[in-house]
Amino acid sequence: MYETKYHKAASVQDAVAALSGASEGAVLAGGQTLLPTMKQHLASPSDLVDVRGIAGMQGVTVGDGTITIGAATRHADVAGNADVKAHIPGLAALAGGIGDPAVRSMGTIGGSVANNDPAADYPAAVLGLGATVVTDRREIAADDFFEGMFSTALDDGEIITAIRFPVPTRAAYAKFPNPASRYAMVGVFVAETGGNVRVAVTGAGEDGVFRHDGMESALASDFSVASAAGATTSQEGVLNDMHASAAYRAHLVNVMAERAVSKAG
Amino acid sequence: MNNVKMTVNGKAVSRDVPDTTLLSEFLREDLRLTGTHVGCDTSQCGACVVHVDGRAVKSCTTLAASLDGADVTTIEGIANGGDLHPMQAAFNTHHGLQCGFCTPGMIMSGIDMVNRFQADGKDLTEEAIREELEGNICRCTGYHNIVKAIEDAAGTMADMAKAAE
Numbered sequence: 001m002y003e004t005k006y007h008k009a010a011s012v013q014d015a016v017a018a019l020s021g022a023s024e025g026a027v028l029a030g031g032q033t034l035l036p037t038m039k040q041h042l043a044s045p046s047d048l049v050d051v052r053g054i055a056g057m058q059g060v061t062v063g064d065g066t067i068t069i070g071a072a073t074r075h076a077d078v079a080g081n082a083d084v085k086a087h088i089p090g091l092a093a094l095a096g097g098i099g100d101p102a103v104r105s106m107g108t109i110g111g112s113v114a115n116n117d118p119a120a121d122y123p124a125a126v127l128g129l130g131a132t133v134v135t136d137r138r139e140i141a142a143d144d145f146f147e148g149m150f151s152t153a154l155d156d157g158e159i160i161t162a163i164r165f166p167v168p169t170r171a172a173y174a175k176f177p178n179p180a181s182r183y184a185m186v187g188v189f190v191a192e193t194g195g196n197v198r199v200a201v202t203g204a205g206e207d208g209v210f211r212h213d214g215m216e217s218a219l220a221s222d223f224s225v226a227s228a229a230g231a232t233t234s235q236e237g238v239l240n241d242m243h244a245s246a247a248y249r250a251h252l253v254n255v256m257a258e259r260a261v262s263k264a265g
Numbered sequence: 266m267n268n269v270k271m272t273v274n275g276k277a278v279s280r281d282v283p284d285t286t287l288l289s290e291f292l293r294e295d296l297r298l299t300g301t302h303v304g305c306d307t308s309q310c311g312a313c314v315v316h317v318d319g320r321a322v323k324s325c326t327t328l329a330a331s332l333d334g335a336d337v338t339t340i341e342g343i344a345n346g347g348d349l350h351p352m353q354a355a356f357n358t359h360h361g362l363q364c365g366f367c368t369p370g371m372i373m374s375g376i377d378m379v380n381r382f383q384a385d386g387k388d389l390t391e392e393a394i395r396e397e398l399e400g401n402i403c404r405c406t407g408y409h410n411i412v413k414a415i416e417d418a419a420g421t422m423a424d425m426a427k428a429a430e
């Protein structure tokens with residue numbers, strides 16, 4: 001990798017200051033995407049600001065109808081957390097299915113959400129549950145956060161400190177992993193919260209994670225596997241690449257939605 | 266440069282490392298612990314898996330500079346003197362290797378999964394082992410014996426844990 005300067009931030013303010021003082025700074029939140037990207041010379045940040053040592057960015061807090069996860073909480077810790085398992089089991093299961101065990105013991109929720117990889121799992125949960133992205137300076141609704149492939153509403157130097165999830169009535173995630181990379185070829189998160197149904201799809205969209213309006217309406221009138229199967233998924237804007245055609249991915253969206261609805265119960 | 270102090274296989278080490286040094290490079294080139302292998306160097310193959318603070322991680326995807334104060338265990342640190350760790354012994358018994366290149370990572374991942382499943386009181390079934398080995402690739406495709414070895418070692422490690430209580 002190209003030269004970079006490593007900083008270990010002791011606090012959020014410390015991290016923000018280090019980023020603003022860098023010519024091209026990047027947050028090191030787990031490094032499971034960033035470091036391989038740097039090794040391939042596809043990224044060359046002048047400075048790396050490690051946020052994993054910041055105490056306030058770790059762990060899970062239960063609020064009134066909410067679960068808040070610190071941005072530097074690792075996938076394995078979300079997957080194994082008793083409160084997440086009790087209140088949003090679909091989210092714990094999603095975290096337990098990211099990458100492989102070694103990746104899950106380093107990668108963090110904030111890193112995944114900030115990167116907004118079009119085939120990552122967490123963006124589907126954040127958008128599907130209608131979560132709130134909390135940063136060092138504001139709160140951003142999931143619907144306003146994801147702005148396209150690897151693109152988010154975050155400003156330069158803005159750091160995600162936590163993600164706040166509303167506790168749903170029922171929710172689940174199903175993915176068809178790419179057999180080589182384990183990233184989602186298609187992943188669908190379905191959630192019913194206070195009578196409102198949301199469906200978020202990852203892995204399939206040319207612009208990254210998206211909500212499936214047709215599927216949401218179908219499930220809102222009848223939350224059943226048959227409704228998920230019957231909803232129409234357009235091939236417009238669906239990824240078409242060496243891994244799968246748009247037609248195959250569009251078909252998988254319905255199949256994954258059926259499985260997610262079945263798991264959500 | 267960053268001064269990094271770590272405990273590696275029970276011994277305190279202190280070195281000045283460049284900001285870009287990977288843990289795999291630090292172990293192999295600075296400490297000459299060449300049992301940790303670098304297979305793909307792209308986070309896919311798992312030959313470089315070591316334990317950091319009790320968790321299996323890919324040392325090729327971790328910066329040494331970020332591990333000041335960490336406790337690191339490599340394949341060189343698991344045997345008790347001349348006595349192999351039960352996971353090593355089981356790989357030997359079941360011939361859980363062909364060329365042997367992936368073996369250090371397989372063994373470190375195997376120990377990690379047994380520890381986690383035992384801590385959670387969960388049964389480490391053959392199916393679970395195959396799922397857990399998702400991040401470790403054996404290009405000789407010797408998975409059957411690797412799975413058998415981990416299953417056997419899980420039993421031995423459970424017996425040892427009970428005996429120690």
